[in-house]
Amino acid sequence: MKNKILKLLFGLVVVFTVNISCTDDLNTKPLIELSLEELLDQDPQAVEGILSRLYGSFALSGADGPGSSDISDDAGESPFLRGIVNLQDFAADAMKNRWGDNGLDQLTTTTDWTPENKFFRYLYNRIFFTIPQCNNLLSILPNVDVENKDGIISEVRFIRALANYYLIDVFGKGVIATEENFGQSESLPEASRQELFDFVESELLAIEALLPTTNTYGRATKGAAQMLLAKLYLNAEVYTGTPRYDDAATYANKVITEGSYTLATNFVSIFSADNDSSTEIIFPLIADAQVSQSFGNTTYIVNGSLNADTTPLAQFGATEGWGGHRSSKAWYGLFGDLNTSTDVRASLFWTDGHNYEMEDYKEWTDGYPSTKFRNTNFAGSSLPSSFSPTDFPLFRLADAYLMYAECAVRGAAGTDMGTAVQYVNAVRTRSNASSITQTDLTEQFIIDERGRELNLEGHRRTDLIRFGMFTGNKYLWPWKGGVKDGTSIPDTYKLYPIPSSALQANPNLTQNPGFQN
Numbered sequence: 001m002k003n004k005i006l007k008l009l010f011g012l013v014v015v016f017t018v019n020i021s022c023t024d025d026l027n028t029k030p031l032i033e034l035s036l037e038e039l040l041d042q043d044p045q046a047v048e049g050i051l052s053r054l055y056g057s058f059a060l061s062g063a064d065g066p067g068s069s070d071i072s073d074d075a076g077e078s079p080f081l082r083g084i085v086n087l088q089d090f091a092a093d094a095m096k097n098r099w100g101d102n103g104l105d106q107l108t109t110t111t112d113w114t115p116e117n118k119f120f121r122y123l124y125n126r127i128f129f130t131i132p133q134c135n136n137l138l139s140i141l142p143n144v145d146v147e148n149k150d151g152i153i154s155e156v157r158f159i160r161a162l163a164n165y166y167l168i169d170v171f172g173k174g175v176i177a178t179e180e181n182f183g184q185s186e187s188l189p190e191a192s193r194q195e196l197f198d199f200v201e202s203e204l205l206a207i208e209a210l211l212p213t214t215n216t217y218g219r220a221t222k223g224a225a226q227m228l229l230a231k232l233y234l235n236a237e238v239y240t241g242t243p244r245y246d247d248a249a250t251y252a253n254k255v256i257t258e259g260s261y262t263l264a265t266n267f268v269s270i271f272s273a274d275n276d277s278s279t280e281i282i283f284p285l286i287a288d289a290q291v292s293q294s295f296g297n298t299t300y301i302v303n304g305s306l307n308a309d310t311t312p313l314a315q316f317g318a319t320e321g322w323g324g325h326r327s328s329k330a331w332y333g334l335f336g337d338l339n340t341s342t343d344v345r346a347s348l349f350w351t352d353g354h355n356y357e358m359e360d361y362k363e364w365t366d367g368y369p370s371t372k373f374r375n376t377n378f379a380g381s382s383l384p385s386s387f388s389p390t391d392f393p394l395f396r397l398a399d400a401y402l403m404y405a406e407c408a409v410r411g412a413a414g415t416d417m418g419t420a421v422q423y424v425n426a427v428r429t430r431s432n433a434s435s436i437t438q439t440d441l442t443e444q445f446i447i448d449e450r451g452r453e454l455n456l457e458g459h460r461r462t463d464l465i466r467f468g469m470f471t472g473n474k475y476l477w478p479w480k481g482g483v484k485d486g487t488s489i490p491d492t493y494k495l496y497p498i499p500s501s502a503l504q505a506n507p508n509l510t511q512n513p514g515f516q517n
Contacts, residue, residue, distance in 0.1 A: 007104050009456040013472075016464075023367060041256060047137075047141075047144075047152060047234060047500050048179055050137060051071070051152060051155060051156065052064050052218075053221075054130065054133055054134060054137070054156065054159050055159065055219065055285075055286070056286070056292065057070065057080060057129060057130045057133065057159075058080045058081055058130070058162075058285050058320060058394075059079065059080065059081050059178065059285040059286060059287060059294060059296065059297040060079060060292055060294045060296070060297070061075040061078065061079045061293070061294055061295065061296050062074070062075060064191055065293055066293045066294050066295050066387070070129050071125045071129050072125075073121065073122050073125055073202055074118075074122075075295070076295040076296070077118070077119070077122060077295075077296075078122035078125070078126065078296070079126070079294055079295070079296020079297065079300075079461045080123070080126040080127075080130070080296070081121065081285055081296055081297050081298075081300070081458075082122075082295070082296035082297075082300045083122050083123030083126060084123070084166070084457070084458040085300065085301065085458060086107055086119050086121070086123075087107065087120075087123055087170055087461065087496065088458045088459060088460055088461045088462065089455065089456055089457075089458065089461070090104075090107050090108045090325075091107045091108070091110055091458040091459050091461050092219045092461040092464055092470070092477075093328065093330035093331070093451075093460065093464065093475070093478075093480070094327055094330050094331035094451060094455045094456070094477075095135050095325055095326070095327055095331070095370070095455070095456060095459055096108045096325070096326055096327075096328055096358065096367060096479060097304075097324050097325055097361075097363045097461075098323070098324055098325075098326070098362045098363065098364060099324050100183065100362055102118075103117040103118045103119045104119060104121075105250065106237035107119055108361060108479065109361070109436070109479050109480075109481070110479075110480055110481055110482070110489050110493060111481060111482040111489075112482075113493065113496065113515065114497060114515065114516070115497040115498060115500040115503070115511065115515055115516070115517065116499075116500055117497070117499075117500055119402055120305050120496050120499050120503075121499040121500075121501055122498060123166065123170060124167075124171065124498070124501075124502055125498045125499075125501075127163045127164075127166055127167050127174075127278065128174075128177070128502075130133075130159065130160070131160055131163050131164065131177050132177060132182065134156050134157070134159055134160035134163075135160070135177060135178055135179045135182040136179075136182060137156050137303050138153065138156055138157070138160075138178075138179035138182075139179040139182050139183075141153055141156070142154050148327070149292055150210055151210060151211070151212065151300075153210075154207035154210040154211050154220075155211070155215075155219060155220045155294070156207070157203050157207050158203075158204070158211065158220040158225055158228075159206060159220070159226065160203070161203045161204050161207075161225075161228060161430075162228060164176075164196060164199065164200045164229060164429055165200055165231070165232065166201075167196060168196045168200065168239055169235065169239075169462055169494070170230075170498055171495060171508075171512070172193045172239075172495040172497050172500060172512060173190060173191065173192055173193055173498070173507075173509070174190070174191055174194070174196060174509070174513070175188035175189065175190065175191055175509070176188070176191045176195065176196065176199050177441075186504065187505075187506045187507060187508050188508065189273045190506075190508045190510060193239050193240065194239075194240050196237050197232065197236070197240050200228075201229070201232060204225050204228055204229045204232070205229070207225060208222060208225045208226065208229070209222075211224070213258075213260070214257070214260065217276055217284075217286075218284055218286045218391075220283065221243065221259075221282070221283075222254075222258070222259070223255050223258075223259040223261060223282045223283075223395075224282055224283040224395060226251045226254045226255045226258075226259075227251070227252075227255050227282050227283065227298040227395040227399075227400060228395070229247075229251040229399065230248050230251035230252040230254075230255065230403055231243070231246035231248075231403075233247040233251060234248040234252075234403055234406070234407070234466070235465075235466055236461060237466075238466055238494075243410075244411045245407045245410045245411075245412040246407075246413040246414065247287050248403060248407050249403075249404060249407035249408070249411065249412040249413070249414050249415045250414060251405060252400045252401075252403040252404040252407065253414065253415075255282065255397070255400040256397070256401065256404065257398050259282070259397075259493055260279075261279060261280060261281075261282055261342060261396075261397040261400075262280065262397065263279075263280055263397055263398060263401075263426060263427070263430055264278050264279060264280040264430070265430070266344075266378065266430075267345060267430060267431045268344065268348070268378060269378040269379075270393055270396065271372050271374065271390060271393075271451045272374060272375045272376060272377055272378035272390060273289075273317060273374070273375050273376055273377045273378075273382055273388075273389040273390045274377040274378055274379060274380070274457030275378070275390060275391050275393065276391055277395070278396075280393070280396045280397045280398065281391070281395070281396050282395040282396055282400075283393075283394050283395040284391040284392060284393055284394060285297065285391060285392040285394055286389055286391050287299070287387075287388050287389055287392065288391055289375070289385035289386070289387045289388065290298050290387075291391040293386075293387040294387065297388060297392060298373050298388040298392050299386075299387045299388040299389070300391045301325070301373045301388075301389045301392075301456065302316065302317075302373050302374060302375055302390065303318055303320050303321060303322045303386075303388070303505075304322045304323075304324040304325040304514060305324075305325045305326075305369045305370050305371065305373070306320075306321035306322070306323070306369065307321040307322070307369070308321050308348065308366065309323070309353075309364070310352065310353035310354060310364070310369075311350050311369060311371075313384065314384050315376075316371060316374040316375060317374055317375025317376035317382055317383075317384050317385060318374075318375050318384060318385070318386075318388075318484060319384045319385060320386055320402075320467070323364050325369065325370065325458075326354070326364070326366070326367030326368060326369050326370075327349060327368050327369070327455075328358050328367050328369060328477060328478040328479070329356060329357065329358070329367075329478065330451075330478060331370075331451060331455050331475035332346070332349050332368055333446050334452050335452065338351065342432050342433065342434075343399055343428075343431050343433040343452070343454065344431040344432050344433075345372075345431045345433070345452055345453065346372060348371050348372045349368035349369065349370060349371065350368055350369045350370075350371055351368050353365060354366070354367065354368050354369070355367070356368075357478075358479065358484075359484065360480045361478070361479045367372055367478075370456055371386070372456055373390055373454075373456070374390065375389060375390060377477055392457075393457065394457075394458065397439045398427045398430075398453055398454070399453075399454060399457075399459070400422035401424065401426060401427050402423070402424065402427065402446065402450055402453065402454070403418060404419070404423055405420040405421075405423055405424050405441065405446060406443075406446045406450075408420035408441075409441055409442065409443055409446055410443075417441065418438070420434060421437065421438050421441055424436060424441065424449065427449070427453055428449070428480045431453075433452075443467065446484075446511060447463060447464070447467045447469065450463050451463075470489075470493070470494060471488075471489050471490060471491045471492075471493050471494055472488050472489070472491065473487070473488035476488075490511055490514060491514075492512070492514025493514075495512045496512070497511060497512055497515035498510075498512055498515075503517060
C-alpha cells in the first residue's frame with residue numbers, strides 16, 4: 001500500500017508541474033501544463049496522485065528525487081520534516097547538532113536568532129509551498145466530477161490546516177491563504193496568531209465528520225483531524241492567551257475511544273522500517289528507501305545520528321553515518337542510570353565511545369547518539385540502505401494518552417485522574433518502565449514522561465513552552481543560550497523571527513517582537 005501511494009505521487013509529476021518561489025511571492029500561482037479536467041481524461045487516478053503529492057510535501061524535497069527541490073532552497077537542508085526536527089528538537093533540550101553550519105549552530109545553542117537564518121526561511125517557505133498547492137486544488141475540485149469529492153476536499157483542507165498549524169506554532173503570524181484569494185496579485189493582509197488559530201480550528205471542525213474513520217495508509221482520517229484539534233487546543237493558552245484544556249481533553253478522548261488505534265506491543269517497532277503496519281500510528285509521513293528518497297525525511301534522523309567511528313551502521317540498517325546528532329543528559333538523564341534502568345526507551349542511546357557530559361556540543365563523542373529511529377525491520381530481515389524506509393509517526397496513540405493525562409492534571413472537564421493513570425501506565429509498562437500511582441502524576445512528571453516517550457518526534461520545543469520551561473532560567477539544559485551548563489534565554493524566543501525574505505515579499509507582514517528586520 002505504501003508503494004502504491006508513492007508511485008501515484010511520482011506518476012503525476014510529468015503532467016502536474018509546479019513552479020513556486022516563496023521568497024518572491026507568497027501567493028505565486030502554480031503552473032499546470034494540463035487542466036485537471038484534461039488530467040482526469042488521461043488518468044482517472046490523477047486527483048489521487050496530486051493528493052499524494054500534497055502529502056509528500058511534508059517529507060520530500062522535490063518530485064525528482066533527493067537532489068530536487070520544490071522551492072528555491074537547498075534540496076538537502078530544506079525539507080519540511082527536517083525543519084520540524086531542527087526547530088522543535090534541536091532548538092530544545094534533548095538533541096544537539098555538531099556540524100556548526102551557519103544558522104544551525106544558532107538553533108542548537110538557542111542564540112543569535114535573526115531573520116536571516118536560512119533554517120527559519122526553509123520551514124516558512126515549505127509552509128507556503130504546501131498551502132498554495134492545496135488552494136490550487138481546492139479552487140478546481142468543485143468544478144470537476146471526481147469520485148468521493150467531499151472526502152478528497154476534506155483531506156486537502158486537513159493538509160492545509162496542518163501546514164498552518166506549524167505557522168501558528170513556530171512563527172505566530174502570517175497570512176490566511178485560501179482558495180478564495182488564491183492567485184490574487186495583491187499582497188494578503190497579516191493574520192494574527194488568534195486569527196490563524198480560529199481559521200485552523202474552523203477548518204478542522206468542518207472536516208472532522210467528512211473524513212473517513214479509516215483511509216489508505218498515509219492519508220488523513222477522523223483520528224488525524226481529532227489529534228490535530230487536540231494539539232491546537234492543548235497549546236491554546238500559548239497561542240491565544242485562553243486555556244482550552246477541556247476541548248483538548250475532548251478530542252484526545254475521541255482519538256482514544258472512537259478510533260481503532262492500539263498501542264504497539266513493542267516500542268522499537270514504531271520506529272523501525274516496517275512501521276507501516278503499526279496499530280499505533282495515527283498519521284505518518286511516508287518514507288521509502290527506493291521510491292521516495294529524501295535527505296529530509298527519517299534519513300536525516302537515522303544517518304545524522306550515526307558515525308562509523310563509534311556506531312555500527314549495519315546494526316541500524318544504514319550504509320552512511322553523518323555524525324551530527326547526539327542527545328544530551330537532558331534526555332537520557334530522565335531515565336536515571338542507563339546501566340540499571342529496565343525502561344526499553346533508556347536502551348536507545350549509543351553510549352560506547354561517548355561521554356555522558358556534553359562538554360563541547362561540536363565534539364561527536366560528547367553526548368549519546370539516539371538510536372530510536374533505525375532502517376531495520378522489526379519483524380524479519382532487511383538490507384542496509386542509504387536512504388531511510390522508516391515512516392515518521394507525526395501523530396500516534398501514546399501521545400493522545402499523555403495529552404489526556406496532562407489535561408486531567410490541569411483539571412480539564414470530562415477527565416478523571418484514575419483513567420489518566422491507566423493511560424500513563426499503559427505507555428510505561430509497554431516499555432517495561434515501572435507503574436505510577438495517582439500521587440506521582442504531576443505536571444513535572446508529565447513533561448518528563450513526554451520527554452522519555454516523544455523526544456525526537458517534533459514536539460519538544462512546543463511542550464517546553466507550554467510548561468513555561470523553554471525561555472528564562474526556570475529550566476536549564478546543556479548549551480541553552482550558548483553556555484555549557486545552560487543560561488537564561490529571552491521570552492522573545494518563544495517565537496522564531498519572520499524570515500527577511502517573507503517580509504520583503506509581503507510588505508503587510510511585520511516582524512515578531514525582539515528581532516530586527
